[in-house]
Amino acid sequence: MNPQNVRGLIGWVRRVFFGDPARRFAWVSLLLTLSLAVAPTKDFFRQSRQYQRQYSKVIERRPDARALRGRMVSGIHQIWLPDLGILDRCTTCHLGIAEPTLADASVPQPFRAHPPIPHDAEKWGCVVCHRGQGPATEVAEAHETTVAWEQPILPVHFIQASCGTCHLDDLPQAPQLDQGRQLLARFDCTGCHKIAGIDRPAMLGPDLTDIGTKVSREWLYKWLKEPRTIADANGNVTVDGIDFGEPRMPTFRLSDSELQDLSAYLSTRNAHPIRPYHFDPRIVASLSKRQDVADQGEARFRQMFCSTCHSLAVTRAGETSLIGGDIGPELTKIGSKVNPDWLAAWLRNPQEYLPHSQMPRYEWSDADLYEVTRYMETKLTDPDLLADVPKLGSPTKTEIEAGQRLFVDKGCASCHVTEGLSPQEDFGPDLSAIGSRNISQLDFGPAKVQPTLIAYLKSKISNPLSVNPSGRMPQYHLDQASLDAVTTALLSLTGPPSTRGMEKLIVARQNPEFHPAGEFGKLYERYKCYACHKFNGFGGTLAPDLSYEGSRATRQWLLQFMENPQTLRPTLVLRMPQFNMPERDAAVFADYFETAMQSPAVDATLDRKQFTPTMAAAGKQLYEKKYQCQACHTIGSAGGYVGPSLGNAGNWLTPGWIEAWLRNPQALVPGTIEPRQAFTADEIQALTAYLLTLKQSGPANGAAAAPSARGTK
Amino acid sequence: MQKSLAAPTGTAIRNPIQALARWRDEFKEIFSARVRERQLGFRYTWYLGALTLGTFSIQLITGLLLMLYYHPSIPQGYADMKDLHFVVSSGVFLRNLHRWSAHAMVFLVFAHMAKVFYRGAYRPPRELNWVVGVCLLLLTLLASYTGYLLPWDQLSYWGTTVGSSIISSTPFIGEKLRFILLGGHTVNANALLRFYVLHVVILPLAVILLVAIHLWRLHKDGGMYVEHEKNVEKR
Amino acid sequence: MSEPEKKNLAASNDEASFLSRRQFFVKLGAGSLAITGAGATVFAVQYLSPNVLYEPSPIVGVGRPEHFPIDSVTLDPRAAIFVVHAQKGFYAMSSVCTHLGCLTVWRQDEGIIACPCHGSTFRPDGKVIGGPAPRPLQWLKMWIGNDGNLMVDRSANIASESEYVQL
Amino acid sequence: MTSDPKAPHEIALPQPIEEEKSIPYWEMLFRETIAIELLASVLVWIALWWNAPLELLADPQQTPKLAKAPWYFTGLQELLHYFPPFVAGIILPTLIVVALVVVPFFNVNIKDENLWVHHKSQRLAILGIVLAALTVLLIRFDAWDALLPVWLIAIFMGIAAANEGRRDRGFRRWLSSKPLSFWIMTWFLMEAVVLTSVGTFFRGPGWSWIWPW
Incomplete structure (x- = not known):
């Protein structure tokens, strides 16, 4: 086109459109009209409308199209929960969420039905669990994580965090959340951080007031440098294939001079030196000559089931694993750690050194104590443990003072008590509302991670320096599952309820501390029963819940068991320790159980005499043929190992308990794996009668089994 | 010009036609009956005054509609913004129009002032109109500023906090002034309500009043300013 | 021109x-x-015309049937409905007067429903006794919900005496 | 201000100019309507394409990394960055408003006289003193970006002064015909534009200097 033509064209356009004011007016008015006519298209092409049109097409192809069409409501959907401050318009696009026939994978999202859940989606809406922005009707605005978001949508992997915002109680349906909460408590995160729902315990780490009497400065140096004594290359310790995580003490990344100062300070903490225990010299004289004194000690160590709480490293086929429980510290190298004087005194009475210790007080004979002490001092050692610790010498005044400052600066005082220093409760940031933190409020520092709260939390926990190189938070070593669990638990912390309506929905945590008074209370504290057993909702989960023990076990059996605990579940590694409990103590327990630990669901008046041999014969038939109970329970040597052995059920269990248990096991022990069968009343009676006939003669059978178990498989 | 149907001013009006015609004549009075074409040359005014008035009209219309979906309370005001965006038919369009037109209006007022200055259109007898114009500039800024708080998001909250802190630096009465403007010591629910009332009632009424005076004076002072012949020759 | x-x-x-x-x-x-x-x-x-409304749901639970003794008329002022337990069963009625929309009240001593605005009076089954009200009080759909509570849909009108809820 | 409504015409238009074309008033309305319609169309398209910003719900406990006032106040905010709040927040705005109000009441503005036509050396001296004072003041407060318009205007004033009396054509002649009020207003507008642009585009978190690209 030559310039002449172009100019001509422009001239023509100018004449036609802008030749005179009337034309200008006409064309510009037309332009305005068209512009305004286009304006409503912004509304018409809204994503929600497009999705609704698409849904109509999708359901046309379904066999139940007519019914689906009938239930489809076009326009904006809204679930309004004023009590919760929630506005939820997700179903505007997620139209098939409550249509059971749209559950299969062939239905394209966002139209697929929601998998079944305990909560009614129509009543609660979606954002209550999935977060995201409920009022939004556009995909990006509702789902994605951008700065302008109150709550980005929660990835399904972490969805259990939402359960935790209301259910402060343990929730069996949300194992990841529960694990995370347990880890938060286990690693004493509350030592430095405020975390709603997890109270700061009175005592977090061990009391260090007298640590100088227990261990040497060199050992302290080594421990502070790397607080784990057995670990593979990744710093992880495994127990029977289960990942053991790491000791609760994190790594603090201390420099050599800091290690020197801190170890100097701690090694001088000996305000109340422990009284050394003086063995009967005759026993020492007779035993010390024997070659096998340590072996005897080892046998005793096993008999007493120390491994229920403490683990030892065992190397088999070149693979090191820990065997034993994790309630107490692992003891593989304990002989190289503690002073012999301290060890004997500790074993006799742990609470004298550490009043809050969970370690029970055993009744020792001098011979047993001497043997076990010798075993631990000579066999549980590692000559190379302190090999790389430099020569430290005796602590100087400057070192001690610098060490004390470090003890405060590094936050040691948040978990450990020493004389003259009290914990700082707000040492670390408050985490009560970390789960609802907006990313605009997070400082990612040099971390190269996605700008999301989840990435931030994971980065911060797995390597605290990644987001803040000058931070004080120590290093924890968590595997991926634990990391996700802790992240889930943190995401569940969304701060105090925003509305009164929300407050009503909070399911409170139910763990009232149970510390009975009287004679029973003293023994309860002495043997630390609550470390493993649950009483009225308080206590450990390792061993059976004893809240209704008085209804379950007969007095005779209880007395026998206390004096000589025999296992009902021979496959378990962890067993009740041998406390060497005197008869008097066992009687106190039995009395208390009988009077106070009764279940209202158990009929205590049921008499054995009303169960006839005929009934028992019928019960045997039911047990063996109809219900095949032997699949899970053993009687004698035959049967499965899923449930406890029933060989001694007649001596062990009360008729009322058996009857109530058969009626509804979950009512007595919530969460038990025993299935609830639809027994008839006659069948229950017959089975009860049969079980009551199962008796093993003599109290000796359990005692014989115990030593052979050896605490290992 | 057509012959007026209206009865001469001062005589009684007998029928509706006469009333309408009278009204039309009154309307014409606002403007000069005839305008010299040079006054209308694009380069003389760039139509900045008219355009400012145009944006103001857009503000009035869109603002009135937006008011119907807005509650001046916390945090409802913010939720209303979300509703306008996500569920109200064309709500987001109206809010955009109101917002962008507000920016355009502030810009046009500044531009209008600069243009009037460089043309020397403030010269007697237009001094009063210039002063009215300066007042309109301030009112426009204030109206835009008070509207800035209403969405109650981070942007508006902190913008307003920064802005209102400036007031408190006035000697002696600064704190008191800020206290009265905000109805408290911080930007809070009272401040939102006050800004709302200023934004939707007081300032628009004041602007309408001053615009009326502005136009009336424009007419009385001889319509749009044309430079003195001598000045023109001198350049 | x-x-x-x-x-x-x-x-x-x-x-x-x-x-x-x-x-x-x-x-x-x-x-x-x-x-x-x-x-x-x-x-x-x-x-x-708003696309979403912030109005309470028209379906309300009015409580357990046991709470309403036989031959009783109970006003639920929150939902503006009468819950009546007659010999034939339960039914629900709007308490909105059919005259000009005032809320009527139950007068226990006289056994009538009365409107405070213009003096219309109604029988417990909604029939007009006196006053300017043009129609009887509106009966509403009622049923027993899954949780055993009486439920009323205030947006579902039914003909007078057409349905009674039996336990 | 004269009170006689007829008088203004006399002053503004001493003699009607015969040869000028004139059009009826509604023709003017017509043209203005076109302009307004055009602007409205443009605004409609802008409103269709760009959404107005909406950030998080206001949180009085969390200042965003960058809290900026609306753009027409960023110039003021930029001044506040340099000067004490009382000066930048109160004195300067008040001075600006007062200066704007009094514009039509100064004879120098009315006469519209070339600045350099009389007392040239005297005025140059005053210009020098004002320039030096402003420069010292602004450097004292590190307000480098505010200094730029000061020097630009001073340079153009110098060019105008150097040209006065010569018969140059075009831009230089136009420059030297400008009165004092022109220079002051231009300086003020230039400051406004520079400070507002800097405040809007060149300021990042903590009011630190950033590049917008």
Whole structure:
């Protein structure tokens, strides 16, 4: 086109459109009209409308199209929960969420039905669990994580965090959340951080007031440098294939001079030196000559089931694993750690050194104590443990003072008590509302991670320096599952309820501390029963819940068991320790159980005499043929190992308990794996009668089994 | 010009036609009956005054509609913004129009002032109109500023906090002034309500009043300013 | 149009056709503006009808049936409905007077439902006894919900005495 | 201000100019309507394409990394960055408003006289003193970006002064015909534009200097 033509064209356009004011007016008015006519298209092409049109097409192809069409409501959907401050318009696009026939994978999202859940989606809406922005009707605005978001949508992997915002109680349906909460408590995160729902315990780490009497400065140096004594290359310790995580003490990344100062300070903490225990010299004289004194000690160590709480490293086929429980510290190298004087005194009475210790007080004979002490001092050692610790010498005044400052600066005082220093409760940031933190409020520092709260939390926990190189938070070593669990638990912390309506929905945590008074209370504290057993909702989960023990076990059996605990579940590694409990103590327990630990669901008046041999014969038939109970329970040597052995059920269990248990096991022990069968009343009676006939003669059978178990498989 | 149907001013009006015609004549009075074409040359005014008035009209219309979906309370005001965006038919369009037109209006007022200055259109007898114009500039800024708080998001909250802190630096009465403007010591629910009332009632009424005076004076002072012949020759 | 104006605007040799064309364009412009105005009105009406409402659900639970003794009339002021337990069973009635929308009340001592505004009175089954009310009180759909509570849908009108809820 | 409504016409238009074309008032309305319609169309398209910003719900406990006032106040905020709040927040705005109000009441503005036509050396001296004072003041407060318009205007004033009396054509002649009020207003507008642009585009978190690209 030559310039002449172009100019001509422009001239023509100018004449036609802008030749005179009337034309200008006409064309510009037309332009305005068209512009305004286009304006409503912004509304018409809204994503929600497009999705609704698409849904109509999708359901046309379904066999139940007519019914689906009938239930489809076009326009904006809204679930309004004023009590919760929630506005939820997700179903505007997620139209098939409550249509059971749209559950299969062939239905394209966002139209697929929601998998079944305990909560009614129509009543609660979606954002209550999935977060995201409920009022939004556009995909990006509702789902994605951008700065302008109150709550980005929660990835399904972490969805259990939402359960935790209301259910402060343990929730069996949300194992990841529960694990995370347990880890938060286990690693004493509350030592430095405020975390709603997890109270700061009175005592977090061990009391260090007298640590100088227990261990040497060199050992302290080594421990502070790397607080784990057995670990593979990744710093992880495994127990029977289960990942053991790491000791609760994190790594603090201390420099050599800091290690020197801190170890100097701690090694001088000996305000109340422990009284050394003086063995009967005759026993020492007779035993010390024997070659096998340590072996005897080892046998005793096993008999007493120390491994229920403490683990030892065992190397088999070149693979090191820990065997034993994790309630107490692992003891593989304990002989190289503690002073012999301290060890004997500790074993006799742990609470004298550490009043809050969970370690029970055993009744020792001098011979047993001497043997076990010798075993631990000579066999549980590692000559190379302190090999790389430099020569430290005796602590100087400057070192001690610098060490004390470090003890405060590094936050040691948040978990450990020493004389003259009290914990700082707000040492670390408050985490009560970390789960609802907006990313605009997070400082990612040099971390190269996605700008999301989840990435931030994971980065911060797995390597605290990644987001803040000058931070004080120590290093924890968590595997991926634990990391996700802790992240889930943190995401569940969304701060105090925003509305009164929300407050009503909070399911409170139910763990009232149970510390009975009287004679029973003293023994309860002495043997630390609550470390493993649950009483009225308080206590450990390792061993059976004893809240209704008085209804379950007969007095005779209880007395026998206390004096000589025999296992009902021979496959378990962890067993009740041998406390060497005197008869008097066992009687106190039995009395208390009988009077106070009764279940209202158990009929205590049921008499054995009303169960006839005929009934028992019928019960045997039911047990063996109809219900095949032997699949899970053993009687004698035959049967499965899923449930406890029933060989001694007649001596062990009360008729009322058996009857109530058969009626509804979950009512007595919530969460038990025993299935609830639809027994008839006659069948229950017959089975009860049969079980009551199962008796093993003599109290000796359990005692014989115990030593052979050896605490290992 | 057509012959007026209206009865001469001062005589009684007998029928509706006469009333309408009278009204039309009154309307014409606002403007000069005839305008010299040079006054209308694009380069003389760039139509900045008219355009400012145009944006103001857009503000009035869109603002009135937006008011119907807005509650001046916390945090409802913010939720209303979300509703306008996500569920109200064309709500987001109206809010955009109101917002962008507000920016355009502030810009046009500044531009209008600069243009009037460089043309020397403030010269007697237009001094009063210039002063009215300066007042309109301030009112426009204030109206835009008070509207800035209403969405109650981070942007508006902190913008307003920064802005209102400036007031408190006035000697002696600064704190008191800020206290009265905000109805408290911080930007809070009272401040939102006050800004709302200023934004939707007081300032628009004041602007309408001053615009009326502005136009009336424009007419009385001889319509749009044309430079003195001598000045023109001198350049 | 007067002569000088024509002169001012003259750009064409053919005055008559210029004028008609000018009129055409003025009409086109004005017409466009008129359409814009009409469209804006439609637009405004659409804008003014809300797409979501912040109103309580029309379905309300009024409580367990045991709470209503036989031959009782109970006003639920929160939901503005009467829950009546008659010999034949339960039924629910709107307490909104059919005259001008005031809320009626139950007068226990006289055994009537009365409107405080203009003195209309009704029987417990909703029939008008006196006053200006043109129609009996509106019966509403009632049923027993999954949780055993009596439920009422305030948006579902039913004919008087057509349904009674039996336990 | 004269009170006689007829008088203004006399002053503004001493003699009607015969040869000028004149048009009826509605023709003016017509043209203005076109302009307004055009602007409205442009705004409609802008409103269709760009959404107005909406951030998080206001949180009085969390200042965003960058809290900026609306753009027409960023110039003021930029001044506040340099000067004490009382000066930048109160004195300067008050001075600006007062200066704007009094514009039509100064004879120098009315006469519209070339600045350099009389007392040239005297005025140059005053210009020098004002320039030096402003420069010292602004450097004292590190307000480098505010200094830029000061020097630009001073340079152009110098060019105008150097040209006065010569018969140059075009831009230089136009420059030297400008009165004092022109220079002051231009300086003020230039400051406004520079400070507002800097405040809007060149300021990042903590009011630190950033590049917008």
